[in-house]
Amino acid sequence: MPDGHSGHSHDLTLPRGEARRTRWILAALVVPLLVATVVGLAALWPRGETPIGSVPLAGTGMTIEHGTVTEVIGVDGGDLDGGDLDGGGAQPPGDAAQDAGGQVRVELSTGVGEGQVVPVQVPPEVLANGIGVGDEIRLMFSAQAMGTGSPYVFWDFERKAPIGWLALGYALVVLAVARWRGLAAMAGLTGSLGIIVAFVIPAIMLGSPPVLVTLVGCSAMMFMSLYLAHGISIRTTTALLGTFVGLFITVLLATWGTRSANLTGSSSDSALMLMSQFENLSLMDLLLCGMVIAGLGVLNDVTITQASAVWELHAADPSTPKRTLMRRGMRIGRDHIASTVYTLAFAYVGTSLPVLMMAALMDRTMIDTLMAAEIAEEIVRTLVASIGLVLAIPATTGIGVALVRTSRRRSDGSHTAPGLTGEPEPATMAR
Numbered sequence: 001m002p003d004g005h006s007g008h009s010h011d012l013t014l015p016r017g018e019a020r021r022t023r024w025i026l027a028a029l030v031v032p033l034l035v036a037t038v039v040g041l042a043a044l045w046p047r048g049e050t051p052i053g054s055v056p057l058a059g060t061g062m063t064i065e066h067g068t069v070t071e072v073i074g075v076d077g078g079d080l081d082g083g084d085l086d087g088g089g090a091q092p093p094g095d096a097a098q099d100a101g102g103q104v105r106v107e108l109s110t111g112v113g114e115g116q117v118v119p120v121q122v123p124p125e126v127l128a129n130g131i132g133v134g135d136e137i138r139l140m141f142s143a144q145a146m147g148t149g150s151p152y153v154f155w156d157f158e159r160k161a162p163i164g165w166l167a168l169g170y171a172l173v174v175l176a177v178a179r180w181r182g183l184a185a186m187a188g189l190t191g192s193l194g195i196i197v198a199f200v201i202p203a204i205m206l207g208s209p210p211v212l213v214t215l216v217g218c219s220a221m222m223f224m225s226l227y228l229a230h231g232i233s234i235r236t237t238t239a240l241l242g243t244f245v246g247l248f249i250t251v252l253l254a255t256w257g258t259r260s261a262n263l264t265g266s267s268s269d270s271a272l273m274l275m276s277q278f279e280n281l282s283l284m285d286l287l288l289c290g291m292v293i294a295g296l297g298v299l300n301d302v303t304i305t306q307a308s309a310v311w312e313l314h315a316a317d318p319s320t321p322k323r324t325l326m327r328r329g330m331r332i333g334r335d336h337i338a339s340t341v342y343t344l345a346f347a348y349v350g351t352s353l354p355v356l357m358m359a360a361l362m363d364r365t366m367i368d369t370l371m372a373a374e375i376a377e378e379i380v381r382t383l384v385a386s387i388g389l390v391l392a393i394p395a396t397t398g399i400g401v402a403l404v405r406t407s408r409r410r411s412d413g414s415h416t417a418p419g420l421t422g423e424p425e426p427a428t429m430a431r
Helices: 016-044 094-100 143-148 160-205 210-230 234-260 269-277 283-294 296-316 322-340 343-351 353-361 366-370 373-403
Strands: 062-073 102-108 117-122 136-142 152-157
Touching (some): 102 136, 210 234, 210 283, 234 296, 234 373, 322 343, 343 353
Parallel strands (some): 117 152
Antiparallel strands (some): 136 152
């Protein structure tokens, strides 16, 4: 089947009557979901002042400054290679030097000492893992510590430039390969992240029900990302309905899984800090919301692929009976399931390798290790999202098959319903 410029083979042109019937069916299903989403956004939208930015980054009398490392100093006053340093420099006294890890010399680019080279205290884990000359870092400056000789303390690395270049490279690669469809997809991603930042997080902070806020936010993100990336079409709407089915299943399983496994969501330091800031916040509900959002991206991926598979199979042979079309679509879906079963699991293992290594140090059985709270949370998250996306595949396939009509084969071998147009697929398919 020859490829079109947009990544799919060809556009499927439906007869006018069939297209009208399909649009009415989809509208009857999707419009109520869209209205409910808009109403939910309006009702739950955070109003007034939110707690975002209310906790100061630095303490009273402290500021965050920037500078460039010009020299790395060892704990004993020598450089890390064992040589002596000219010029000395202020050293942390006695045991404080061991606790502090060591020092680097930094040329300040901001603050009252701009242009000066000052010694900066560095934690041992930073000193041992790659701070070097030329690194841009952020410093905590305390004027009250001027008398101790250590007013500057390492705060963090400056990462704007490298991450900015990676983001620019990502955008250029997407545009070069996917062109306008890639630009639309990035716009959908930006809008979806905007919903998280502007709606979901502030609304939960202000006391709105976390699960309800997350459901409304996820629904808005699905409408935005799918329609922006793939156009408003019968095919995209089929994928949207399949995604809603998967989302519904994921929410039910996540609710049951967190309750039945007694996952409190309090296994991390950040969760405990949140509890101190928001006394009425349910960390279990917050964990459930994270499970739902985590599986949304992969869920969109499998449903749009499966919807496209059904339409392309129908386009290749409009006379295919629906039962056969369902069987062929699921054959493709099973291959997709086989490749996505381990996707979420590998993603967790890759991001949580230090946690897994620390858990493995403990003298306990493998089962007890996996049942530890911080690991059990991620296992339930992976299983819930995986079940949701696997079941979304037959749901999307069934919706697509139900929407297409099988044409009758004429005596001359042609079909009553047109098949392929022979032209590359436009941005909106099977309108």
